[in-house]
Amino acid sequence: MAKINSIKRRIYFDWAASAPYSQSSPPALFGNPSSQHSEGRLARQALENARKKCADFLNVPACALYFTSGGTESNSIALFSTLTRAAKGRIISSGAEHASIRECMETLKKMNKPCGQIAVDSAGSVTPETFSKALSQYQDTRFAAVMAVNNETGSITDIQSLTSISSESKAPVHFHCDLVQAVGKIPVNIQNLNIDSASISAHKIGGPRGIGLLYLRKPLEVFYSGGGQEKNIRGGTENVNGAVAFADCLAENIVDDLYTKAKARWNKLITALLSIDRCTLIPKERVVDDERFSPYILQAAFKNIPGEVMARALDDLGFAVSTGSACSSSKPERPVLTAMGIDEKLRIEGIRISQGCSTTDEEIDLLIDGIKETLKFL
Numbered sequence: 001m002a003k004i005n006s007i008k009r010r011i012y013f014d015w016a017a018s019a020p021y022s023q024s025s026p027p028a029l030f031g032n033p034s035s036q037h038s039e040g041r042l043a044r045q046a047l048e049n050a051r052k053k054c055a056d057f058l059n060v061p062a063c064a065l066y067f068t069s070g071g072t073e074s075n076s077i078a079l080f081s082t083l084t085r086a087a088k089g090r091i092i093s094s095g096a097e098h099a100s101i102r103e104c105m106e107t108l109k110k111m112n113k114p115c116g117q118i119a120v121d122s123a124g125s126v127t128p129e130t131f132s133k134a135l136s137q138y139q140d141t142r143f144a145a146v147m148a149v150n151n152e153t154g155s156i157t158d159i160q161s162l163t164s165i166s167s168e169s170k171a172p173v174h175f176h177c178d179l180v181q182a183v184g185k186i187p188v189n190i191q192n193l194n195i196d197s198a199s200i201s202a203h204k205i206g207g208p209r210g211i212g213l214l215y216l217r218k219p220l221e222v223f224y225s226g227g228g229q230e231k232n233i234r235g236g237t238e239n240v241n242g243a244v245a246f247a248d249c250l251a252e253n254i255v256d257d258l259y260t261k262a263k264a265r266w267n268k269l270i271t272a273l274l275s276i277d278r279c280t281l282i283p284k285e286r287v288v289d290d291e292r293f294s295p296y297i298l299q300a301a302f303k304n305i306p307g308e309v310m311a312r313a314l315d316d317l318g319f320a321v322s323t324g325s326a327c328s329s330s331k332p333e334r335p336v337l338t339a340m341g342i343d344e345k346l347r348i349e350g351i352r353i354s355q356g357c358s359t360t361d362e363e364i365d366l367l368i369d370g371i372k373e374t375l376k377f378l
Contacts, residue, residue, distance in 0.1 A: 009318070010318055010319075010320065011318055011319050011320070011363050011366060011367065012356075013321045013353045013354060013363075014320045014352075014354055015204070015354040015355055016151055016152075016181060016296065016297050016322075016352060016354035017322055017354070018203050018204065018209065019204055019205055019206040019207075019356050019357075020356070020358070029042065029043045029240045029241055029244070031044075031240075032237055033047050033229075033237075033238050034227070034229065034237070043238075043240045046240055046244055047238055047240050047244075048062075050243040050246065051065055051243070051247075053247035053250070054213060054243075057247075057250040057254050058190055058200075058215070058250070059189060059190060059191055060190050064215055065213050065214070065215055066214045066215075066216065066233045066234055067211065067212070067213060067230060067234070067238055067242075067246075068212045068214050068234050069211065069212060069236075069239070070201045070202070070211065070212035071100060071178065071180040071199045071200065071201035071204075071212050072100035072199075073212065074198075074199030074201075074213065075100045075101050075176075076100065077214055077223075078145070078176045078214065079091065079101065079104045079105070079108065079143075079145065080104070080222070081220045081223055082108065082113060082143050083108070083111065083113060083223045084221040084222070084223055085221075086220075086221045087142070087221070089140045089141060089142025089143070089171070090113075090114035090115065090138050090142060090143070091105070091108060091113060091114070091116075091141070091142070091143040091144070092115065092116040092117065092118055092134055092135075092138055092141050092145070093105055093115075093144070093145040093146065094117070094118045094119075094120050094145070094146050094147065094339075095117050095119060095120050095335075095338075095339030096120045096124040096125075096126075096147075096152075096335075096336045096340065097145060097146075098147060098151050098178055098180070100178075101145050101147070114138075114140065116134060116137065116138040117134070118130055118134040118144070118146065119133070120339050123150075123283045123285070123286075123292060123340065124150040124152070124153045124155040124337075124339070124340045125150070125156065125157045125292070126162060128158075128162065131144075131146070131162045131165055131166075132165055135165065135169060139170075141173055142171060142173055142174060143173065143174045144166060144173055144174070144175050144176065145176045145177075145178070146176075146177060146178075147178035147179075147180075147181070148177055148178065148179050148181070148182040148186075148193075149181035149185070149186060149294045149297070151181050151297070151336075152299055152334075152337065153282060153283065153297065153299045153336070153337075153340070154181075154293040154295075154297030154298060154299070155283075155293055155294075156182075156186065156291075156292055156293060159175075159193045159195065160192060160193050160194060162175070163193060164194070167194065174196045174197070174220075175194075175195045175196050175197075176195070176196065176198065177195045177197070178198070178199050179199060179215075180199055180200060180201045180204055181204065181294065181296070181297065183200045183205070183254075184205035184249075184250060184253035184254055184357075185204075185253075185294055185296045186259060186294050186295075186296075187256070187259065190215060195215075195217070196216070196218070197217065197220070198215040199213070199214060199215075200212055200213040200215065201213075202242065202245070202246040202249055205249055205253045205356070205357070206249055206252070206253065206356065206358075207242075207245055207246045207248075207249035207250075208241075208242050208245050208246070210242055211239050211242030211243060211245070211246045212246075214233065216233070219231065220233075222234075252357070253357055262295040262296055262355060262357075265295070265355060265359060265360075265361060265364050266295040266296070266298065266355070267288050267289050268361070268364050268365075268368075269298065269364050269367065269368065270287070270288050270290075270298065272368040273300055274287075274288070276302075276371070276372070277303075278302050278303040278305075278375055279300055279301070279302055279303075279371075280300065280301045280302075280303070280346065281298070281300050281301075282299040282301055282337065282340075282346065282350055283299075283340065295355075296356070297353075297354045298353045298354070299337075299350050299351070299353075300350070300351060300353065301349035301350045301351070302351075302371075302375065302378075304349075305349060305375075306348050306349060307348060307349055307351045308323055310349075310351050310378070311351050313378060314351075314367075314370055314371070317370045317374065319366075319367055319370050321352065321353050322351065323350065323351055323352065324337075324350070324352055334347040334348075334350065337350060353367070
């Protein structure tokens with residue numbers, strides 16, 4: 001086993017916040033894709049080639065993909081479309097959504113949009129039962145937002161089972177899915193999910209920041225507009241270099257072998273943590289080789305050690321972990337864990353460990369040693 005005192009570099013276990021950028025810089029395409037000169041046409045061709053490449057890897061039509069600045073904007077475009085004249089009815093979302101959904105919902109409420117919440121189970125997942133109950137409670141629902149992989153616990157929601165239920169509703173329900181922690185990490189077939197829209201982000205899988213995708217099975221009427229780019233779905237000059245790098249990044253990450261190796265590394269980590277008396281996995285029922293969870297995200301708590309203290313102690317030893325979503329790091333609340341019914345003491349003690357495609361077995365061993373070393377003096 002690798003020894004903790006042999007660390008001579010930083011070891012990164014916060015991939016769910018943002019992955020190290022692994023791509024070489026693409027050629028500088030400085031032309032505006034909307035311009036008619038040669039530089040503009042070259043940029044347009046590169047943009048559409050990147051769109052087609054992304055579509056091929058995601059198994060969707062290229063015309064259904066729209067480049068955005070990332071997962072947050074993709075979520076916002078979809079959610080705020082419910083304020084257009086063409087949109088009617090209520091919007092509901094799970095209690096364990098990412099802040100980019102959760103805070104949009106709060107804004108929508110302030111704008112007098114009817115909203116509702118879908119309960120989650122103890123793992124942070126929406127079940128067919130809780131989804132059906134929400135649709136029964138809110139019979140005017142026309143838009144539902146549920147994430148595929150929870151960004152704090154790694155719990156996987158069976159999206160296909162939910163869309164089967166929503167498709168049987170008396171009135172059509174637009175189903176939006178946050179796929180940010182799913183694409184490039186767990187097997188995903190967007191066509192089989194039968195969703196209406198989805199958000200995807202490059203920087204979670206080693207791509208550049210500031211580029212993402214919005215998948216739309218059918219075009220929708222957006223609430224705000226710009227210069228007509230991306231077929232009027234997302235205004236603003238397109239990030240061509242980001243799109244090219246994103247396409248290359250998807251090519252490197254959508255590989256079955258990466259998922260298998262990630263599972264093996266996570267099984268090693270979970271086995272070690274379960275043997276530590278002061279460690280409690282969140283949720284407590286998570287076990288080794290648990291198919292209900294992504295092998296990229298793990299939430300754990302250590303008895304009588306606040307999560308911020310544990311994260312800081314590990315940071316001092318050279319390990320980067322977090323206490324939850326980076327987008328909510330400035331706030332002490334843990335709304336996802338609260339929605340799961342986790343008691344306050346455990347919520348305060350929780351830390352999130354997340355790996356990526358380049359994480360190694362040696363780094364897992366070092367982290368285990370680092371945690372054990374930390375527990376000696378905390």
